[in-house]
Amino acid sequence: MKVILTQDVTGLGAIGDLISVKEGFGRNCLIPQGKAMSATSQNIKTLEHQKRQIKEKLNKAKREAEKLAERIENISCTVAKAAGEEDKLFGSVTSMDIEASIKLEGIEVERKKILLPEPIKALGIYSVPIKLHPEVTANLKLWVVKE
Numbered sequence: 001m002k003v004i005l006t007q008d009v010t011g012l013g014a015i016g017d018l019i020s021v022k023e024g025f026g027r028n029c030l031i032p033q034g035k036a037m038s039a040t041s042q043n044i045k046t047l048e049h050q051k052r053q054i055k056e057k058l059n060k061a062k063r064e065a066e067k068l069a070e071r072i073e074n075i076s077c078t079v080a081k082a083a084g085e086e087d088k089l090f091g092s093v094t095s096m097d098i099e100a101s102i103k104l105e106g107i108e109v110e111r112k113k114i115l116l117p118e119p120i121k122a123l124g125i126y127s128v129p130i131k132l133h134p135e136v137t138a139n140l141k142l143w144v145v146k147e
Helices: 023-030 041-073 095-104
Strands: 002-005 018-020 036-038 076-081 088-093 120-122 124-133 136-146
Touching (some): 002 023, 002 041, 023 036, 076 088, 088 136
Parallel strands (some): 076 136
Antiparallel strands (some): 002 036
16 A cells, blocks of 8 residues: 655654555554555645645745845954953853844844854954855854954
8 A cells, every 4th residue: 555654654754755555554553643645646746746835945945045145245244342451352242242243234143043152252353154044054254343
């Protein structure tokens, strides 16, 4: 019996997979529990249509992330902090400060997407990676200057 999985099933496959199972397992277990539906021609066409729609939506999101990455890489942000001798900051520059600095440039980025391994504690020029999409990462040029 051929079925289309509607949920991830350990040992069988992932959502949307077309698999062959024994007649009893499909009819008595998978279909009643809502983990699969029978693989009729109509269900297969519906599944293919849904896959195309999801793929188009993912491609659109990636294109938008690439455009945003290009905008981010073309700007440089400045954060002014109080500093002591030897150019050490009183406090540090965190992802919150970077988010606010980017917002002043007119670009909205979630703080969680700013990949700052540790807070910046010295004056200078830094390249801060921002993960906009699983496949798209932009590098922001950040200037940390004395207040």
